[in-house]
Amino acid sequence: MSASASTPLFNQLRALNDREHLLHSPAATPSAAGNRRRKEEKAAYRQNFALDADRILHSRAYSRYIDKTQVFSLVSNDHITHRVLHVQLVSRIARTIGRFLRLNEDLIEAISLGHDIGHPPFGHDGERILAELCMEHDLPPFQHNVQSVRFLDTLEREGRGWNLTLQVLDGILCHDGESSLTNLRPAPITTWEEFDQRLAAKKRDPKSLPIPATLEGCVVRLADTVAYIGRDIEDAIRLGLISRSDLPQACRKQLGDSNGTIVYTLVTDLIANSDSAGSDGGRVGFSTAIATSLLELKAFNYEKIYLAPETKHNLPLIRSCYRRLFDHYLANLAASDGHAANGGEDLGQAVDEEHRNPAARVRDYLAGMTDDFFLRQAERIGCAVPEKQVLPRQP
DSSP: OOOOTTSHHHHHHHHHHHHHHHHSOTTSOOGGGOOBSSOOSSOOOSOHHHHHHHHHHTSHHHHGGGGOBSSOOSEEOTTSOBHHHHHHHHHHHHHHHHHHTTOOHHHHHHHHHHTTTTOOTTHHHHHHHHHHHHHHTTOOOOOHHHHHHHIIIIITTTTTOOOOBHHHHHHHHTOOOTTTOSEEOOOOOOSHHHHHHHHHHHHHOTTOOOOOSSHHHHHHHHHHHHHHHHHHHHHHHHTTSOOGGGSOHHHHHHHOSSHHHHHHHHHHHHHHHOBOSSSSOOBEEOOHHHHHHHHHHHHHHIIIIITOHHHHTTHHHHHHHHHHHHHHHHHHHHHSSSOBSSSSOBOOOOOSGGGGSHHHHHHHHHHTOOHHHHHHHHHHTTOOOOOOEEOOOOO
16 A cells, blocks of 8 residues: 555654654654665655564564574473564563663664574574584675675565665664673764675674664664573573572672563663763663673673583584585585475575575575474484473473
């Protein structure tokens, strides 16, 4: 359904955009500023960033979130966090912060929902393995945030992508790196040439941590940590990996010892210590005391959860499956017309110049897999695959 400049729907859109000037802070990003790579002939009557959030929700990559590892892989327990829940938690937390700072909640939601779409099977472990394989085949190291942009901007819809706004794609690209920064100011860009340069620089140097162009993107970047830090602790307790009393005493005193209290403390502190009222682009961040405790809690999580031997015991089998699947698909592409990957699986048509490199097509195919599909494909070609650990349902 389209709307022309003379219809009531267009007038309502204009009224919504005008209302933002009254409701939003000076540092907020107006919906009317949404900048798309390709002009769309249909005059949409929905605001730009709300439309982007809907497009992300309807993407095939978003559907695959449901079986993507967050931290704990191969655990058959309905209460363990998967990627689909994580992005929803980020969205809710970031929108709460954005509402109090009078920012654009639609932009926050779109960035939040799309920020992890590029994650491959088995979370950050899978990301590191796929990065190694890419470098062995003369590709840039795999990075899930770069891949998120590639899915949404290029690969989806048979190579047309979703034509999302620059502000949303920039927030997705720049969402990582929160571990080293607890206070952020936006680093604005306004053109697609600047965005493409930022994307190319990130591909060249995975250690670079570009700052989001909008204050909404900065909020999502910090909300990502708020969403996972306590939730991962609850999952680890549920799995018997740690106990609540193991948490550092100073962190328990400053932040709390449950996900609910940790989230509440961090969100309250962010709202109290951020500034969106000035005309200088604003700032979002934690107080010094809370930032110190948060970094200490992260260090605890890395030592006791993310790098714990109990979390990594299936990694050798997963690594072997990645390697064998990568080689298998490359061999099949070389021996076929570029379609058949495994006796019927289809890597699809090459959609851009990058896909002229068979290794890039295999990378994109593997990155899009869910955990279970990955394991089925690996087993099909004769890989030894790890088995899921069945745990009792807990209240």
